[in-house]
Amino acid sequence: MPHAAFVFDAYGTLFDVHAAVRKHSDRVGPDGQFFSEIWRAKQLEYSWTRTLMGAYRDFWVLTEEALDYAFARVPTADRSLRADLLDAYFKLDCYPEVPAVLRALKETGSRVAILSNGSPEMLASAVKNAALDTVIDDVFSVHPIKLFKTAPDVYDMVTTAYRLYPEAVSFQSSNRWDIAGATKFGFRTVWINRSQMPDEYPDLKPDMILPDLNALA
The missing domain is CATH 1.10.150.240 (Putative phosphatase; domain 2)
Structure with missing residues (x-):
């Protein structure tokens, strides 16, 4: 990809x-x-x-x-x-496939990052607990802008920091509302539908739907 x-x-x-x-x-x-x-x-x-x-x-x-x-x-x-x-x-557990998938993506030369509503302290703890600190390049928390998803300014944090057009970013989320917001912003989106939930936003379709992260690697 x-x-x-x-x-x-x-x-x-x-x-x-x-x-x-x-x-x-x-x-x-x-x-x-x-x-x-x-x-x-x-x-x-x-x-x-x-x-x-x-x-x-x-x-x-x-x-x-x-x-x-x-x-x-x-x-x-x-x-x-x-x-x-x-x-x-x-100190939440990560899903079993996460470490291997993130490592594989990083090996392609792409940046690997998190964009989350979580506070910086929460995210740092979760990343460290899951031993993902060596594979994640950047962690973007909404805390500096004091807005939560799906505000467009949240997704813009990534494009501004990386100086990329939205379509150069592949955004993955298990939350359909988050995917809708990211799609509207212009990201290429992948809905990780872990719970096999029905679609809620037919006018803001993801580019892909996957049951977990495995197929990304």
Whole structure:
């Protein structure tokens, strides 16, 4: 694939957002999956609404607030797990294929980067924990511009830093809304549809749909 840069969303694409709850599933209780889904959904909702309001807050703060909401919604979950769950989220596992795929792309001479809503501290921790620091060239966090995806200024961080036209960038995300935003911006987009979800944005189609990252290498 003749692209100058391969840019990846972090959460849900490289790092498993449900790994934190799964790590403590025996203590979370029978509603663990529901609990984890609420945590993730509210985390994203908070990012969208705060961008629309112009009321930015650090993504880690939103992650904490979303976890508190999940505890309120799922009374069977033990609140004493709060610190353990946050620690696990700070050190999320990556998906099994991620290291080999990123190494293979880097060996082609393309830049390999992350573009994420995550705070710089969150991303640094996840990258280090997954031992990806030797294969990722750059980590772009939205924190300096205080806007979350899908604001066009977020995607422009990459093209400005690399002095590239959008079509020279291959952008991979498991989040369909993120792919829609990146497509609208002009990136070549690959939807990593890990959960086999139906399409939501037929007017903003990705260039490719893959079940995981393996076919990129």
